[in-house]
């Protein structure tokens with residue numbers, strides 16, 4: 001997520017850009033599991049335990065969605081390949097009360113679900129041992145609405161899918177809120193694979209993450225791109241071959257135009273935007289290949305087979321996996337920030353929301369590196385030390401006082417500046433202790449050796465200590481836990 005603006009409780013105003021957001025292995029099942037790449041080890045979240053069920057491991061979501069811009073009703077069929085992460089006789093999913101669960105079945109047999117508030121309990125009808133799998137199919141419909149965000153930031157009105165004045169819909173859902181548009185296990189520790197199809201009237205386009213498989217006419221014949229409003233429908237199909245956390249699944253239906261481009265070493269890129277935003281969008285997209293190269297030079301190869309940006313006229317900056325959701329009028333540094341999250345947050349995801357610093361500290365650091373190399377306003381390049389001195393050093397204490405230390409932020413202050421700037425300062429100390437080459441090799445190895453997994457503070461500290469042969473754990477803990485700006489030096 002990009003950084004924000006004001007500290008609600010303090011007189012100071014701090015420039016912030018917004019925000020963005022683990023898993024072990026499980027025993028092998030007796031029969032081949034076609035979705036085994038989507039396996040996770042879900043846990044109860046330690047900051048927002050209301051959402052997500054640790055007994056439920058969704059391995060694959062097949063979402064067949066239809067959007068009606070006139071009624072703003074979303075109609076969906078969600079086919080979930082679910083593994084029992086522990087012995088259970090039910091799966092507890094998250095689905096907004098605004099969405100009506102019309103039909104629910106398990107392995108083809110209708111079941112009597114219980115939809116209570118934002119939770120949908122699906123009885124299996126018998127005890128399931130750990131690792132047993134089942135197919136849950138849920139037919140649902142409703143008008144999406146935002147749910148309140150646990151934040152003090154002024155730039156995020158709510159979480160989930162929101163309907164626009166023009167009859168479109170788009171979603172922003174960190175740390176939760178995917179449940180406003182599909183039934184899911186809405187927590188970061190349950191990554192899954194996705195296939196999403198979105199049916200929309202001619203002239204409208206449905207966008208999600210992964211590779212764009214193509215558009216077909218609803219009747220079945222192939223087509224390309226949206227045609228004029230002729231009363232027909234198009235189906236947009238998206239395939240995610242890498243595991244994704246629910247908060248990172250992009251979703252929008254609007255009157256989008258599409259550009260295709262090619263990034264470094266042939267990465268296919270697609271950009272979706274409203275035609276009125278074309279000029280601003282093209283100024284940003286012209287810089288994307290250089291941004292990816294900038295990040296690859298430091299953190300290793302771009303971690304996914306495709307990339308893209310879904311541009312919105314509203315204020316948003318969200319690192320939705322392989323399809324960033326971004327305001328068309330963002331500064332370039334915000335776009336760089338969201339691309340950095342493809343490494344830090346998307347490829348490697350926090351196990352729980354207390355690990356938000358693993359996302360934002362690293363993306364903020366990458367953003368400051370970019371801003372040092374390419375300052376705004378035509379200023380000459382400077383150093384990351386100078387950028388941090390101007391923007392973070394003098395504010396570290398204030399950020400800890402207002403919103404808590406970054407490893408224990410206040411739950412009502414999700415994605416405040418403390419989880420961006422305080423860990424960015426910790427990383428800069430790490431860089432000084434190791435030197436540039438060893439520091440960037442450490443971060444690249446962290447991503448590429450853990451790609452597709454969930455991780456946490458303990459595994460990060462163990463990785464750093466093993467990689468460097470030094471005990472950095474007290475230093476990292478101090479930066480994550482201290483209510484005052486740490487003075488502990490990194491080990492020499």
Ligand SMILES: [Zn+2]
Pocket residue numbers: 001002003018019020337341359360363
């Ligand atoms: Zn971010």
